[in-house]
Amino acid sequence: MTVTSASASPSPSVPAPTPAEPAAPRPRGRSWLPFSAWHLLLAPLALVFAIPLVWLVLSSVMSNAEINRFPPALWPSGIDLGGYRYVLGNAMFPRWFANSLIVSVVAVTSNLVFGALGGYAFARMRFAGSRLLMGLMLATMAIPFQLTMIPTFLVMKRLGLIDTLGALIVPSLVTPFAVFLLRQFFLSLPRELEEAAWMDGCSRLRVLFLIVLPMSRPALSTVAVLTFLTTWNDLTWPLIAINHDTRYTLQLGLTTFQGLHHTQWAAVMAGNVITVLPVLLAFLFAQKSFVQSITSSGLKG
Numbered sequence: 001m002t003v004t005s006a007s008a009s010p011s012p013s014v015p016a017p018t019p020a021e022p023a024a025p026r027p028r029g030r031s032w033l034p035f036s037a038w039h040l041l042l043a044p045l046a047l048v049f050a051i052p053l054v055w056l057v058l059s060s061v062m063s064n065a066e067i068n069r070f071p072p073a074l075w076p077s078g079i080d081l082g083g084y085r086y087v088l089g090n091a092m093f094p095r096w097f098a099n100s101l102i103v104s105v106v107a108v109t110s111n112l113v114f115g116a117l118g119g120y121a122f123a124r125m126r127f128a129g130s131r132l133l134m135g136l137m138l139a140t141m142a143i144p145f146q147l148t149m150i151p152t153f154l155v156m157k158r159l160g161l162i163d164t165l166g167a168l169i170v171p172s173l174v175t176p177f178a179v180f181l182l183r184q185f186f187l188s189l190p191r192e193l194e195e196a197a198w199m200d201g202c203s204r205l206r207v208l209f210l211i212v213l214p215m216s217r218p219a220l221s222t223v224a225v226l227t228f229l230t231t232w233n234d235l236t237w238p239l240i241a242i243n244h245d246t247r248y249t250l251q252l253g254l255t256t257f258q259g260l261h262h263t264q265w266a267a268v269m270a271g272n273v274i275t276v277l278p279v280l281l282a283f284l285f286a287q288k289s290f291v292q293s294i295t296s297s298g299l300k301g
Contacts, residue, residue: 056276060084060269067265083266087257087274092245096253097274103165103249104231107172111227112220114174119182120208124194134183137176145236153240167241168249172231178223185219186212225282232279250275 059067063080066073087093121127122134152171153162161167189212197207213220235251242248245256254271257264 053276056269056272060266060273062266062269064264064266067269080266083264083268083270084274086264086267087271092248092253093271095246096248096250099165099247100232100250103168103172104228106169107231108224108227110169110173111175111178111223115178115182115223116208116213116216116220118174118179119184120186120204120212122179122183123186124191124204138180141176141180149237149240152237156241162241163243163247165247168231168234168238171237172227175227178227181223182216182219185216189215228282229279232275 058074058076060083061079061081062073062076063082066076066080122130156162156167156170159166159170161170193211194207197211202210233251234249235255238249238252239255242252245253248256250271254268254275257267257271
């Protein structure tokens with residue numbers, strides 16, 4: 001008797017195990033604060049730095065008697081605008097304001113133009129002695145103004161610019177900081193757009209003004225704000241180079257409110273408030289660009 005082995009019945013198909021899905025990350029615990037925890041530290045620091053500005057504004061609406069009283073008054077008993085009337089009623093104050101504005105605007109414009117030209121040359125062009133020149137330029141940033149004050153005065157005297165606004169403008173036409181900051185920012189920009197423009201026949205100047213500078217608005221804003229701040233608040237150099245009161249800058253003109261035996265403190269405070277306002281507005285307008293420029297200019301050395 002022959003035994004035939006029954007053919008094995010096919011086993012039911014077992015579905016292949018699906019790979020286990022990665023576990024979802026555990027959600028971090030939500031902070032109970034409606035703002036970042038860093039604000040708990042930064043807000044008190046901001047208040048500490050704002051105290052001098054608040055005191056300046058409050059003192060500008062006090063009378064001279066309140067300012068000179070001891071112990072000093074922390075809050076004005078009433079709003080006294082005598083200091084503002086004294087400042088704005090001074091016939092020379094508009095002239096001083098215009099002089100400061102002219103010097104600052106020319107210095108900002110020239111630093112943007114010459115700083116961009118110099119920074120682009122150091123960033124994209126290789127020529128003999130470029131590294132040496134860059135090092136020498138950076139070394140001048142470590143020289144204090146007190147050492148260059150007398151040579152600068154002698155140069156301005158030879159040029160016949162003493163006691164003119166030109167003596168305040170010429171030394172500030174371009175600064176090493178403007179060239180260095182713009183150079184660092186240009187190094188962080190990609191070269192592809194510039195190379196494409198060169199292939200299309202653009203010159204270096206057209207590439208700089210049509211392609212590079214529109215992408216460098218944060219750095220340009222930073223140079224403009226810092227140059228304006230430095231020039232607007234400068235007192236030492238105008239005190240040396242300017243003699244006639246019709247050519248005083250705002251900072252130099254405010255010193256005339258302080259006498260040997262009597263000082264119009266209310267007028268001094270009111271004049272300082274008016275002087276600080278353009279600087280605050282300029283910084284607030286370019287605050288975001290200022291931070292973006294500082295973070296971007298350090299990407300490449």
